[in-house]
Amino acid sequence: MSDLLRMTDLNVEYPVGGGRHVHAVSDVTLAVRQGETLGLVGESGSGKSSLARALLQLPPPQRGSVLFDGNELTQMRGEALRAVRPRLQMIFQDPIASLNPRRRVAEIVAEPLVVSGVRDPTERTRRVRAVMEAVGLDPDLVWTRRPHEFSGGQCQRIAIARALVLEPKLIVCDEPVSALDVSIRAQILNLLEDMKARFGLTLLFIAHDLAVVKSVSDRVAVMYLGRLCEVADSASLFATPAHPYTAALMAAIPVPDPDIPLGDTKLKPGDPPSPLDPPSGCRFRTRCPHAEARCTTEVPPLREIAAGREVACHFPLIG
Amino acid sequence: MSASAVRPATVAPVGRRLSWAIVLPLAWVALVAFLAVTADWLPLPDPAAQELILRRKPPSTTYLLGTDNLGRDMLSRIIYGGRTSLIVGICAPFFGFLIGGAIGMSAGYFRGKVDLLAVGFIDILLAFPTLVLALTFVAYLGQSLFNVTLALGILSIPAAARVSRANTMAWANRDFVLAARTIGASNWRILTREILPNVLPAMFAFWLVAVSVIIVAEGALSFLGLGIPAPQPSWGGMIADGREALDVAPHTALIPAAVMFLTVLSLNFLGDMVRNLVDPRRSSL
Amino acid sequence: MSGAVSGAVSGGPLLSVRDARVGFGTVRGLLRAVDGVSFDLEAGRTLGIVGESGSGKSVLVRSLIGLVGSGSGAIVGGEVRLDGQDVRGLSAKNFRQLLGRDIGIVFQDPMTSLNPVMKIGRQIGEGLRLNRGLNATAAARRAVELLVEVGIPEPERRASQYPHELSGGMRQRVAIAIAIACEPKLLIADEPTTALDVTVQRQILDLLQREQRQRGMAMILITHDLGVAAGRADDIMVMYAGRAVEMAATREIFRGPRMPYTEALLRSLPRLSDPTHTRLSAIPGRPPDLARRGTGCSFAPRCTYRSERCEAEEPVLSREGGRGFACFHPLNASAGTSA
Structure with missing residues (x-):
């Protein structure tokens, strides 16, 4: 296409x-x-x-x-x-x-x-x-x-x-x-x-x-504080999110079924930072459970980790 | 907290009911306007005809509202004066709103430098003492109905620009304006077709109030001797003339003052009513 | 068991509402915003509306706490009892005291529910000074403790800030601190997370649930989001066109709805478990005009199970096996009594 x-x-x-x-x-x-x-x-x-x-x-x-x-x-x-x-x-x-x-x-x-x-x-x-x-x-x-x-x-x-x-x-x-x-x-x-x-x-x-x-x-792109986190086809993104933010979003959704236990967002406590003053490096790092020193200094580029899957994370959850 | 049951019969519909607060002002303004328009066909004595022997007569069956300092029929002068006052009162803000509205809408829609220029212009105009500006204008150009109207019209530009600018800004951020831009509509089309119809009702309500303000302002100019030149009567001029004889013939000043007061009050009532009608919260009911 | 909606157990319910009605006079006639709703709520339970x-x-919940009343042109009817006390019979002064002491409220938009020109610490302490008789110092100290409890970092600094200096999620935490400051028996949360992002919503709902459990408060959680209600409420009351159309324990509502509207609503939701481009089963039509309601069931025009009876006669909320539904053709007949 x-x-x-x-x-x-x-x-x-x-x-x-x-x-x-x-x-x-x-x-x-x-x-x-x-x-x-x-x-x-x-x-x-x-x-x-x-x-x-x-x-x-x-x-x-x-x-x-x-x-x-x-x-x-x-x-x-x-x-x-x-x-x-x-x-x-x-x-x-x-x-x-x-x-x-x-x-x-x-x-x-x-x-x-x-x-x-x-x-x-x-x-x-x-x-x-x-x-x-x-x-x-x-x-x-x-x-x-x-x-x-x-x-x-x-x-x-x-x-x-x-x-x-x-x-x-x-x-x-x-x-x-x-x-x-x-x-x-x-x-x-x-x-x-x-x-x-x-x-x-x-x-x-x-x-x-x-x-x-x-x-x-058909495909989904996820944005956080002005940057793309992840782009993938819909089925694989929802089956196996690659970016910690996508995973957190999915876990946070209230599911209309009381038998499905609430998911764990694994987010650090606190609110999203202001877009006026975004964090250096990876903008998600202040809430990310996997953030390391590298995330503070280096902006993760959007890169292809599998066919049709792009993610902007130094430590993607898959691949 | 009373635990009354819901009884439909006791509920009066909260609607736009005609109340005396609307009917009376409307009737008064209609009467003044009707007399002013049909004055030439009414059986009235010449408003300029002097009868010095019969000067300062109180109201009687011959002279319904009495006579003035020069023995002129007050009723006739009130009606013809109403014509002058209404011409000035309607035309001056109309002129002001045309110019001020255009400035305000451009400023509110384009923002940026256009807005900066427009706001600067408005502020400069506002910084002049208004009456002094009008006085200078009339004194310089000469006293005539047209010049007085023009001077007062210029005075109403800043207010009109401010009202239209604020309203335009409120509407210009709405999604339907963005939608018009996505279909490729020109700025002119957006201003005239999308924004103007929404700004107009608020402008109309404000224009009614402006009419009353201008009628008073014309009175003030006349009082200072720079109003509509004699012998053409105007309410302001009549009050100015009448003040000389306030002690011996108070009616010569008080009657035109009362007529002006009622007209201005009625216009303000109507202005408030129109503003309530165009309030989106009300009209959505 | 769904005791909280089915009626009195020992000592009676904390909140008891009977035949609540709210009407507004409009140009087009009387608008029955709430039309005869009854329910009970026990201490320590969460009712999702x-x-x-x-x-x-x-409107229902606001009328219970006097926020919708004759002052706003509404006609309010019915009986409300809190702890056995007839709330509607109280004097204005006693009602204000009751409201301040026993009922806490969290609204949808913390930006408008907080006073923009009053410092946060002061706003939290205000209720304590008025209703608990604390002096300024004690109230200020307690305000900081409450900020810690609702999870606000640097509470001393935040207490001396104004609402606009906080993010939306933090403002809602402050609103919760104000609501729980006087140890209320009943916490009312009116769409508390609708204005917030999903990840923040989760934190706020967790906080509400934790406070409710720790303090043994009863909670009314008003929401349009079935997902929010599913995860947080013990019991659910479904409302449609001013009436309660179904009441049951949360699991029963989601497992086997009896009222066709509840079922249709559940089926119309897009779900993450469905593959992309799954056709949604939409509910045709739209809710009725409350000022022009005819006879019969309000949902009948949109209902696939409707019969002539539904259009002629109005179903009343009937109770069967501890749960209520207003329908002549209830679904899931077998599932209903198994709880």
């Missing part, structure tokens, strides 16, 4: 006042292959959302390259970049905030067509109706209503319809179900899987919930 |  999206040495920094910067994303190299779902997992402060915005050039990253479908996005500006955008769409965490409260649903879904120059109104109506039906919305029922009349799940369907109407190649899903109720999550996850198959999509699926990520992802 | 947003789980 070829790479649809390739990020190389991506760095994102934010000024936070007082001349200080948050290194939200540091030297991330990651590829998303044509037709796959790549899960990106991390806790708050891991930089996963910053990464998503940087690859969409909103705003562009400070350093590094983003090669998407043959275009170097970081070198593009203005009209050229806007011309690429329809192929690269995004779905947000808070479905209600991602829809303009003052516009009608039909306008919201048609907006991408208007912006990309589909001038014929009947053509626009046809495509909007088709995509609404695809995501399970009744066009006649929703057409003239406004977002606040809908539940979170319905709003997420509207947002998915808007992302799909231009028939993009890649959709970045930033925590698409974490704001939804438990009974609605499965509906939206199933819908994303269906849409992926139907429109031949590639997905970058960002989430903090490992079970959700596993259910949709 | 599980439900989605709008199920009424938070």
